[in-house]
Amino acid sequence: MPSALPTGDPAPADGSLPPPAMAELGDRPISLYLHVPFCATRCGYCDFNTYTSAELGSAPGASRTAYLAAARAELDLAAHVLGPRTVDTVFVGGGTPTLLAADELVGLLNNVRDRFTLAPGAEVTTECNPESVDEAYLNALVAGGFTRISFGMQSARPHVLKVLERRHTPGRVADVVGWARAAGFGSVSLDLIYGTPGESVDDWRASLAAALACRPDHISAYALIIEAGTRLAAQIKRGEVPPPVDDDQADFYEVADRELTATGLDWYELSNWSRPGHECRHNLAYWRGDPWWGVGPGAHSHVGGVRWWNVKHPRSYTDALRHGRSPAAAREVLSADSRRVERVLLESRLSSGLPLSVLTPSEQARVRDLVARGWVALNEDALTLTLQGRLLADAVVRDLLD
Template identity: 60%
Template sequence: MDGSLPASALAGVGRAPFGVYVHVPFCATRCGYCDFNTYTAGELGTSASPQSWMEGLRAELALGARVTGGPAAGTVFVGGGTPSLLGADGLAEVLAAVRDTFGLAPGAEVSTESNPESTSPAFFDGILDAGYTRVSLGMQSAAAHVLRTLDRTHTPGRAVAAALEARAAGFAHVNLDLIYGTPGETDADLDASLAAVLEAGVDHVSAYALIVEDGTAMARKVRRGELPMPDDDVLASRYERLDAGLVAAGLDWYEVSNWSRPGAECRHNVGYWDGGDWWGAGPGAHSHVGGVRWWNVKHPARYAEVLARGESPAAARELLEPAEVHTERVMLTARLRSGLDPAELAPAELAVARERVADGLLVETAGRLVLTPRGRLLADAVVRDVLVAGD
């Protein structure tokens, strides 16, 4: 498999926003709730290493630039896993590989995720010098007992300290991730987390309801009765509490699970939600270009081996049919503050959307259909109702 794409997919490259995602599959430990494609050193053994991964990554980025014609990346997002385990030099090497292949558009947004425990003032200085413009730190909670339930390794307070270090280094854009609804979390715990986020002075917050994914250590604990399942009513209450506190502090929602100060939205993620193109490089990474979607082999050893042979690491791909493109567009744009364009809805879908306006779940403003605060709590149901009407 050489990774080539049909002419129909390549015809529009460069018209839509184009991003590059890099997946770093390494973690120091595995969090109990995580089902991402990540591996600890013990799980990998000698089968793969950061060095073999980096060699594969360079080869895949070169392949991607050849296949697409090398559109300059308007955004780059290094995720994982724990990218900060690579250190500032390793992340600089990653960004250099993107520059050498796709190139960066003027004013490109370059983000990396980081675990607070594997960062330092010198780390932030190093990645800023390398060209990173945005840092996303996994905080999850300010409560020690909540972090223990999640199997997080950082100490309470370290995430805030890391955010302050990033800002002191000169990063204008710093995000903190929160998880709410962990078994044992109280309203007071959530309030403490919110206060800590505001103390850090970040310009972006992502907050996600805890989901117990099959196959995780947390799912096994729930099955054995050691932990209760998150309660939907509690999750809704926590979301409302977070939203009110963030809005009062000047961070407004722009996607159901994301809040920012004006101009601090994550442009890379907006590209996903708004139908952009991106090349996802790394084990298990997903890509989308011109209505073609594909995903890579998952294991780092297999990934490096395939690329060393000069082949594409793609495991499979699909050409999205118009109906699938429509479904995904409704699902994603409905979650954005910019909302749904009524002109993109079939008559039956629009009729149901207007019913949801009457129900108080959507509001029609500036010619768009936007979720209300209550509608955000029921976003999946709103989308399902609209799409079912069009079937």
């Protein structure tokens, strides 16, 4: 089952935000995340808030049509709460957004345009499973205003894809990247996973080589995390597959950084590398604490130090909006210190570094020791993780904070 939502405090039924949050927002632009909760099948490692047709059944409120109507209603709510607003980035994730028809996906973007001002040069991304699209579909997305696409490649090795329960064949990725280029996407990204049970370093090198042969603009490489409640976690518990090994994952990361950097992809966040100018601006907004509104079941939002999250199930989500209520399950108003700590947690992950001014005097005093250990480097008034520090990022933050 998907991971549980936090508890938090009650969220107002009208979706309103506290005056201090709106004052901080001012006339700043926002980012929009649109969560499409549908998948053809559930992969064994996945605990995202997604649902297959079998899981949803035929009850009213869980259909694709009902979801699209509810998403439009939440965009109406966002426009009412935020007022006239420019949107810098739009990211459609899931789930598998491309299980929607191309005109439905473009329709969602048009719904955004109807309610907000899309900034000139706005970054508009959709995630995509390679088996879910063809040339005509990708052409329709570009014609409709999508500028960036992120394909879930995960691996080039069939036995690794089998453990992950991914359905596409390895060669499919090269095809869809070629179609995306021909369609006119300005930026193409590939997602990879390393540390899958049974994956060797040579397997990982082969996946990196296959990804790089596609000449993507951006690669995300994530260590496999075994989430409780997933089929893969149950298989490991039963001894059917071995668990990931931390030392192996560190080796995989070092291989990735070396291979990606050698081909002109520079790291800009712990798990992300890109060619200059192709960093994911939407995700950078998250890491920098910028304002965003998440539309869809289980989507999270943050504006002016207020974080809230929607109910998870599509039926509950559509029911709330059908009755004129915010779909928020709960929210929290962050204290100034909580926000500061989050800045340390998130901005330390970026190659641009964490400004030393964010740290307390006692925390600043610890930086010298971290430099001596080779975990961080100082760049003017910011600290940046070294390669060794990236491998130990959680320990760096733990040792740094009061």
